[in-house]
Amino acid sequence: MGQLYSFLTFVVNKKLNSLLSILLTLFILVGCTPDNSFSEVQEEPEIIEMKDSSLDEVIIQSNQQDVTSSTQINSSLIPTHISIPKIEVEAPISEMGLNEKHQMDVPEDPFEVGWFNRGTKPGNQGHAVLAGHVDSRTGPAIFFDLDELSIGDHVELSGANGEQLTFSVINTAVYPYDDAPIEAIFGYTSAKRINLITCTGEFDRVERTHRERLVVTAELIN
Numbered sequence: 001m002g003q004l005y006s007f008l009t010f011v012v013n014k015k016l017n018s019l020l021s022i023l024l025t026l027f028i029l030v031g032c033t034p035d036n037s038f039s040e041v042q043e044e045p046e047i048i049e050m051k052d053s054s055l056d057e058v059i060i061q062s063n064q065q066d067v068t069s070s071t072q073i074n075s076s077l078i079p080t081h082i083s084i085p086k087i088e089v090e091a092p093i094s095e096m097g098l099n100e101k102h103q104m105d106v107p108e109d110p111f112e113v114g115w116f117n118r119g120t121k122p123g124n125q126g127h128a129v130l131a132g133h134v135d136s137r138t139g140p141a142i143f144f145d146l147d148e149l150s151i152g153d154h155v156e157l158s159g160a161n162g163e164q165l166t167f168s169v170i171n172t173a174v175y176p177y178d179d180a181p182i183e184a185i186f187g188y189t190s191a192k193r194i195n196l197i198t199c200t201g202e203f204d205r206v207e208r209t210h211r212e213r214l215v216v217t218a219e220l221i222n
Contacts, residue, residue, distance in 0.1 A: 075123040075124070075165070075192070075220070076121040076122065076123035076124040077121065077122060077123055077157065077158075077159035077163050077164075077165060078095070078117070078121065078159055078160065079093045079115050079122050079128075079130070079157040079158065079159060080092065080093055080158060080159055080160050081093060081157070081158040082113050082130070082155065082156070082157055082158075083155075083156040083157075083158070084149070084153070084154070084155050084156070085153075085154060085156075086148065086149055086150075086153040086154070087145040087146065087148050087149065088145075089142060089143075089145075091111055091112060091113050091132070091142050092112050092113070093112070093113045093114070093115050093130065093157070094107045094109075094112050094113070094114050094115070095114075095115055095117040096114040096115060096116050096117060097116070097117050097118055110133040110135075110136035110141035110142060111133075111141060111142045112132075112142065113130050113131070113132040113142060113143075114130065114131050114132070115128065115129070115130045116129050116130075119186075122157050122165055122167075122192075122194055122220075123165050123192055123220060124192060125188070125189065125190050125191065125192055126188050126189060126192075126193070127185065127186060127187065127188075127189060127193050127194065127195050127217075128193070128194045128195070129185075129186065129194070129195050129197065130194060130195070130196050130197070131143075131196070131197045131198065132146070132196070132197075132198050133198065133199075134146070134198045134199045134200065134210070134214075143196070143198035146196060146198050146214055146216060147172070147200060147214055149169050149172060149216050150169065150172065151169055151170060151171070151172075152168060152169060153168070153169045154166055154167065154168055154169075154218075155167045155168075155169065155194065155196065155216075155218045157194070165220060165222070166220070166221055166222050167193070167194055167218035167219060167220050167221065168218055168219060168221045169216060169217070169218045170193075170217055170218060170219050171216075171217040172214070172215070172216050172217070173214075173215050173217075174200060174201070174212050174213070174214050174215075175212060175213050175215065176211065176212060176213075177199075177201075177207075177209055177210065177211055177212060177213055180213060180215075185197075185215055191219055191220075192219065192220035193217055193218065193219050193220070194217070194218050195215055195216070195217050196215070196216040196217075196218070197213060197214065197215050197216075198213070198214050199212070199213060199214070200212045200213065200214040
């Protein structure tokens with residue numbers, strides 16, 4: 001099964017350079033299997049180690065950027081389910097945080113979506129980041145058809161108490177796995193957006209990852 005890594009939000013602070021490096025690493029690893037042809041080639045699990053307190057500082061400052069007005073609090077939710085009618089996606093959402101070794105947790109099921117729960121909540125200002133596998137060792141995974149989304153398509157997120165938010169796709173983009181606009185993907189914005197991310201493109205057997213990342217951005221409409 002491919003490795004799915006959750007994501008951090010970008011924060012402008014004195015440790016900007018090291019943070020961007022961390023975010024780029026996480027972006028490189030998202031939602032990929034060892035081979036997009038579903039081969040039996042084995043891939044060693046990637047590990048991301050945070051060797052100092054920078055991650056905790058990122059979390060604190062991200063929350064400070066996440067404006068806490070009463071209106072915003074009421075409009076946000078902890079997502080438990082995602083629905084994308086255009087591509088017939090119906091899937092549970094797992095909260096992804098950090099394990100006891102200070103490494104990124106990953107969902108094991110290729111048909112689950114991961115939301116980084118240390119970042120922005122969907123419905124709040126900023127980019128809430130969700131990631132899913134594009135494929136598994138047995139075939140297509142939950143975000144296999146994510147590239148079929150276009151501007152205006154809807155993404156629906158639900159919470160445990162039945163609350164629901166609807167987002168409309170405003171942009172789709174493909175970036176090289178090692179050269180993405182991290183600020184645009186993980187950075188703060190006054191708009192209420194989500195970014196759906198998965199692997200795409202050919203599989204690079206030398207680097208042992210897909211060569212590109214697909215990012216679908218959607219904005220809250222109700």
